[in-house]
Amino acid sequence: RKELFYLFSEIPSIPKSQRAIKFHNSSNLPAESFTHFRGRILSLVAEKTVSMTDDPSIIILLFLVGKNKDLWLKQLKESIGQVWEVMNVLVLPEGTQAGCPCLQTTTRTTFHCLKPNSLLATKISQQFNGDGWSHCIQNVNIEELLEMKGRGCYSIRATPTVMRFILADDRQDIDILKFIADPIQMISLLSQAVYIGCSSCTKPLVMDENKVYCICRVCMEKYPGASLGSVHYFRPLLIHLSDETGSEIDVTSYHYGVAQLFRDIDVTPDQISLVIGNEKQMLRMGKRICERLYHITDTNSNWTLCLNVSTDENSFVMSLQCTLLEWNNN
Numbered sequence: 001r002k003e004l005f006y007l008f009s010e011i012p013s014i015p016k017s018q019r020a021i022k023f024h025n026s027s028n029l030p031a032e033s034f035t036h037f038r039g040r041i042l043s044l045v046a047e048k049t050v051s052m053t054d055d056p057s058i059i060i061l062l063f064l065v066g067k068n069k070d071l072w073l074k075q076l077k078e079s080i081g082q083v084w085e086v087m088n089v090l091v092l093p094e095g096t097q098a099g100c101p102c103l104q105t106t107t108r109t110t111f112h113c114l115k116p117n118s119l120l121a122t123k124i125s126q127q128f129n130g131d132g133w134s135h136c137i138q139n140v141n142i143e144e145l146l147e148m149k150g151r152g153c154y155s156i157r158a159t160p161t162v163m164r165f166i167l168a169d170d171r172q173d174i175d176i177l178k179f180i181a182d183p184i185q186m187i188s189l190l191s192q193a194v195y196i197g198c199s200s201c202t203k204p205l206v207m208d209e210n211k212v213y214c215i216c217r218v219c220m221e222k223y224p225g226a227s228l229g230s231v232h233y234f235r236p237l238l239i240h241l242s243d244e245t246g247s248e249i250d251v252t253s254y255h256y257g258v259a260q261l262f263r264d265i266d267v268t269p270d271q272i273s274l275v276i277g278n279e280k281q282m283l284r285m286g287k288r289i290c291e292r293l294y295h296i297t298d299t300n301s302n303w304t305l306c307l308n309v310s311t312d313e314n315s316f317v318m319s320l321q322c323t324l325l326e327w328n329n330n
Contacts, residue, residue, distance in 0.1 A: 021088065026058040029091045029101055032222055036087045037103060038114075040124055041080050045326060049256055050076050052084070054124050056137075057152045059306055059325060061256065062086065063104040065199065072111060083121040085112040093201045100306050100323060104200060137304060142247035145322075149315065151308050153325065157300045158249075162240035163293070165193040168204070173238075180293050183286025184279065190289070191276050193237075194269040199229040202255065232269035234258040239324065241303060251305060253324035261327050265292055295329065302328040 023036040039052040039060060048064045050073070064072050076084070088108040091101070114121040137153040145154055164175045174193060179185045197204050198216035205213040213230045220228060237253040253261070259268065265288045275281040304326040310318040 023085075026053060026055050026060055026101060029103075031091060032093050033091055034088060034106075035091055035103075036085065037089060038083065038085045038120060038124065040083050040128065041076050043080060043326070044073075044077055045256060045260060048073060051325070052086075056127055057150070059100050059153055061100060061102045062089070063092075063102060065105055066107060066109075068109075069105070072105070075111065075113075079113055082116065083114045083124050085114065086110075087112070090200065100325070141245050142241065142243045142249050143245050145249065145305070145307065146247065146320075148307055149309050149311055149317075151306075153304065153306055155302055155304050156241070156243060158241040158243040158303055159300055160239050160241055160297055161248075162238070164238045164240075165189075165234075166236045166238055167192060168195070168235070177293060177297065180290050180297075183283050183290050185286075186289055187272060187275065187282040187286045190272050193235045194232055194272055195235060196230050197233045199231045202231075202233055205230055232273060234269055244300070249322060251303065251322045251324050257324035257327075261296070262289065262292065265289070296327070299329065304328070 021034050021036055023038055024030060026037075026039070029035060029037075037052075037054075037060070039054040042051040042053060042059070045051045045061060048069050050062050050064070052060050052062055086103065086105075087110045088106055089103040090106055092104055116122075116125070137155050139155045140148075142156055142158060145156060148154070160177070162175055163177050164173045166173055171192070174189050176186065176189060179189060195204050196213055198219055200219045201216060203216065203218075205216060208214055215228050215230075233255040235255075237258050239251045239253055240248060241251055242248045255269075262268070267285060267289055271285065275285055303324060306323045306325050308321045308323075310320075312318055
């Protein structure tokens with residue numbers, strides 16, 4: 001009995017609040033609550049983040065956290081285009097640094113891959129023309145994009161002319177393209193565009209009297225038992241894009257979009273915070289960032305965007321929100 005103690009240990013009971021958890025589709029996810037979700041895996045968007053959906057017009061981001069995140073990531077990366085069920089995940093608050101609906105794993109999250117010929121998988125898969133990400137988006141130019149109504153995902157070829165971080169408080173926003181020839185200054189400015197926020201809702205955390213960041217009280221109350229902590233984030237980046245037709249559009253890139261721009265050159269908010277004060281490391285990292293920005297501004301790149309256009313009863317546009325999901329220089 002001592003050697004096989006785990007066979008006799010009491011299995012933790014599921015809280016009553018979680019026993020009635022149901023599957024929800026992307027159009028009616030319960031706000032700031034637990035849910036089950038069933039959708040097609042589209043792509044790896046950023047580190048420990050995958051995109052999935054049950055509707056080609058809506059992208060869901062799934063953030064993998066906890067001790068099993070690497071195992072889950074490996075399984076999901078190997079099954080792009082397949083339909084998975086994700087149980088016991090959190091629906092993150094509206095306003096999370098992503099710009100689209102977000103789910104996050106918990107200590108009770110489980111994954112199940114459906115057989116391709118099953119009824120539930122077929123119902124979702126038949127909405128797509130092929131595997132992965134590319135078949136749930138439309139290729140358009142900016143002029144055509146501005147004529148769209150409703151929600152959808154689109155890909156455009158364009159070049160940025162302004163890339164401005166939106167800072168908090170009364171600080172002046174930073175157009176990083178103006179400092180593309182100064183690596184040291186680039187890192188100094190980017191450090192101002194980094195903040196420490198809640199690992200769940202991404203809202204900035206406050207310090208106590210000992211200058212220690214406090215756990216987000218709102219998330220502690222709403223998500224008892226969830227793994228919460230502090231994470232470095234990029235502040236929102238406003239990107240002004242133009243294409244060969246002469247049309248222009250402003251696109252907002254939240255933390256996960258900004259991180260994706262620098263993912264393959266080994267630049268993260270954590271690393272930026274660590275190199276401040278070390279001129280050699282600042283210069284080395286600053287050069288990588290400046291070279292990436294030179295490349296982005298020198299060529300037409302593919303920008304995958306999530307568009308959300310609200311109209312009134314007469315189909316006049318009330319608001320237009322355009323969020324960056326992915327940048328690709330190919």
